[in-house]
Amino acid sequence: MDHTKHVRLSQSELTADNLQGATVYGGDDHKVGSVDHIHASNLVVIDVGGFLGIGTKPVAVPFSDLDWMRDEDGEVHAVTGWTKDQLKAMPEHRD
Numbered sequence: 001m002d003h004t005k006h007v008r009l010s011q012s013e014l015t016a017d018n019l020q021g022a023t024v025y026g027g028d029d030h031k032v033g034s035v036d037h038i039h040a041s042n043l044v045v046i047d048v049g050g051f052l053g054i055g056t057k058p059v060a061v062p063f064s065d066l067d068w069m070r071d072e073d074g075e076v077h078a079v080t081g082w083t084k085d086q087l088k089a090m091p092e093h094r095d
Contacts, residue, residue, distance in 0.1 A: 003079055006069040013076075014068060019044070023077045024066065032084040038063070039095065044078075048087045060093040 003025075009018070016038045024046050026032040033048040036058050043060045050056035066078040 003069060006071050006077075009068040009070060009076065018076055019068065019078075022068075023075075025077060025079050026083045026087075027079075027081045028083060030084065032080070032082065032087055033059075035078065039093070045093050046087060048084060057088065058093045059087050059090040061087075061090075 019035050020037055022035045023031055024033045024035060033046040033056070036045040036047045039045050039060055042063050044063050044066060045058050045060050047056035047058055061080065061082065065082065066080050068076065068078050070076050
């Protein structure tokens with residue numbers, strides 16, 4: 001996916017309602033997971049792995065590790081430097 005044509009979200013758009021369910025792409029531009037929820041104001045819980053939501057592992061990463069943007073179709077997504085394997089190796093997040 002070419003993110004160069006995507007628009008970064010403004011500060012006012014960075015709300016839990018806008019970000020929950022967003023696809024997360026890794027540094028290799030492959031889908032690494034999706035946003036489960038925002039934890040406090042500085043952590044994003046990403047569901048990694050699994051199939052159709054079954055067997056996913058929630059992991060928490062700093063909010064600042066994600067670049068939030070909207071594609072040409074208006075879909076919100078995030079890009080991170082983390083790979084899927086790195087995220088899978090993180091400890092499972094528990095609320």
